[in-house]
Amino acid sequence: MRRDASGTALVLTLLTALFFARVAGQALAAFAGVSWLPPMGAWYSGLLPYPVLLRVQILILAVQLTIDWQVWRGAGLLARPRVGRALRGFSYVYALAMLVRWLISRTHGIPIAFHWVLAAYLFTLGGYYAGAGAAGSRLSLRRRGVSGGRTPHAAGR
8 A cells, every 4th residue: 555545545534433433423313312412503514304314324435434444455446536626626615505504504413523524525535536646557457356456467478
């Protein structure tokens, strides 16, 4: 694994862990009514019914864990510079939209903060994928079991 890939994998894993803590905290507030966490109203903006939101959050976590595993392995199903640039661009729009939402509403700080965590995840992943230009061929070769950036034919010379 390249040094920059391991750093990216670590950041992505930490952002995934933060999002997991948010999902777990909200579930504890919703189902266990724990007193040491903020009440459900602080976690929940009400845009989606909570049972639907929880399923979406679990799906997001599953996708994040899959991507984290791929990056730790130095691979990536969509590791292409164009995808990386698109993810980075979307992360800017997403984070800015959440900032505007907060400036207008001045409420729902916990959900908005964790939308920024997701935007940071997309930004970080986008940087990894955008750097896949030169590394993209190595990623593809690694998936086929060829190392050192050499093609099977060139390796035999």
